[in-house]
Amino acid sequence: MATIKDVANQAGVSVATVSRVLNGNGYVHEDTRSKVEQSIRELNYTPNEVARSLYKRKSKLIGLLLPDIMNPYFPQLARGVEDEMQENDYRLIFGNSDESKKKEMEYIQTFVQNNVVGVISSTNDPDADMYTGLNIPVVFLDRTSSDRPSVYADGRQGGRIAAEEIVRRGSKAVTVIQGPADVRPAQERFEGAVEVLEQQAAAYQVLKTTSFSLTDAEEFAQKVFSEYPDTDGIIASNDIMASAVVKEAFRLGKRVPEDVQIIGFDDILLSRLLAPPLSTIHQPAYEMGREAARLLIGLIEGQRIEKSNIEFSVEFIERQTTRKVES
Amino acid sequence: MATIKDVANQAGVSVATVSRVLNGNGYVHEDTRSKVEQSIRELNYTPNEVARSLYKRKSKLIGLLLPDIMNPYFPQLARGVEDEMQENDYRLIFGNSDESKKKEMEYIQTFVQNNVVGVISSTNDPDADMYTGLNIPVVFLDRTSSDRPSVYADGRQGGRIAAEEIVRRGSKAVTVIQGPADVRPAQERFEGAVEVLEQQAAAYQVLKTTSFSLTDAEEFAQKVFSEYPDTDGIIASNDIMASAVVKEAFRLGKRVPEDVQIIGFDDILLSRLLAPPLSTIHQPAYEMGREAARLLIGLIEGQRIEKSNIEFSVEFIERQTTRKVES
DNA sequence: TTGTAGGCGTTATCAG
């Protein structure tokens, strides 16, 4: 790799001059500039970001920490973040935390070791020392934080809507699947749903689950019907769970939505490819990722941020795992 | 952030000594060592990787370039890579190329600018200058390259198997969906399928598609049946396409697999959650990602590599979009 | 308008 020195030699000037044309600051004679630019081209020179980063004490890198990229919801967030970042010349160091504090800490550490200028994280504990102690901007994505910048969907409202819709469409024995206890958005959805069910004095039961993994989803789906054989409406903790439930319902010969209605959460891309397509609560994941990136960039570049808690609203997507009803 | 100098001051030694205890090389008295270690703890010091990287001219970073993390196949690759890398203390700079040469080049450039020690890339053109000119190891993932390190599944064989299975199970008017022309693995599958269909003198037609995006998939799915209304067996270019076809078949009142059989490709996680679950050609994506990472690490750390083209075999997963048949 | 030199945080070399 050619260095700035090589370019300087080639062009017969000092490194300072090359640096000036590189960064477009300071005065440099037009002739000198073109000479330098030519040498840059000839040598195929690109500045070493590491040296830059060392000198300036900051890089063009952003740390992105997501629970698990294999969960279909997160790629959309990730892609939103990536697109916005790449358009603004930032790059991503990416890690999966598996909702584990240990992995999270390790990644945060390597982020700072690599001089990242900002972090986007889906954590369950925004108030942990590792974040409060950071002296670079952090945006929490898909996680709520009242006092720190965050971008999230209104999960509680989503839970409420799901409950309202399923009751309105005639389910009399609702099962609410409660996602992993330590995953905050899952709990919010759950609470929202229960809130409405209580209000309406509807009959409901709860099934606790401990993971979002696909294999577990199938097990939990079986449990739904074995423990509550007469349930006729299921509010799932996400679309994976919902899909597993749909599948299990079919396996048991139940008709969807005639015998049992099912509502998911997230609206992952494949939900509408299911047969029947899944009714679900839509989160604008890609756009949330982009927004988190925008917010972070604003923070990094020192714009005055008027609003740093951005809540996206969610929306019921009526497809075919819920019954039709007059509006 | 504390620097090595701060630690040295605290401990009353020189930076050289601190560096020695940090890296565990050179002699250092036991008492000195513990003094230093204590200062490290007290100051909560971690070495600046950027400075390290500058001096050593190499980092602990790997560049990972995938076409599109929103396509459900790639997160599995990505996660495999990430897990293996993180266990070996490497971190990932991640980018989406969208199969675009331009984005690809931009990323490769920032990879080298950031002193990455290796690259894993899903490219359609392993022989492009940007790769041949790199002086760091590159592993091509999900893409074939005869003369350069690569990890991929036997797509041609997959295509063959799909064709054999669908014919064997009684389809008489097969439609082969041909994926985007510039995506190599898609073409290999296609060629494999056609090869067998020709051999067996089976009746078949081809539907060309131009993208793997979800919305397009639905359009193409409609086209399948509008252009070939009497088709009774469809070999899809991947599971997304296959799901869209299943859905469209249902919409048209066709029974699957009685009226029309469908075989996908990839075996993404959700394939088995579909109703009916999708028969498909399984690629061990997660394991492929891990293997690519292992291979790359080997290359980086200068092991003598005996075999640098790793082909994974694929396998037919019989689920319920194909008919049962005596074996 | 251009060049010199010091410093960013580490590591490695070479004296002591």
Place this chain on the structure above:
DNA sequence: CTGATAACGCCTACAA
């Protein structure tokens, strides 16, 4: 066993 110090590639005073 330990300490100066040069060097990694770049940027920015400051001088010229």
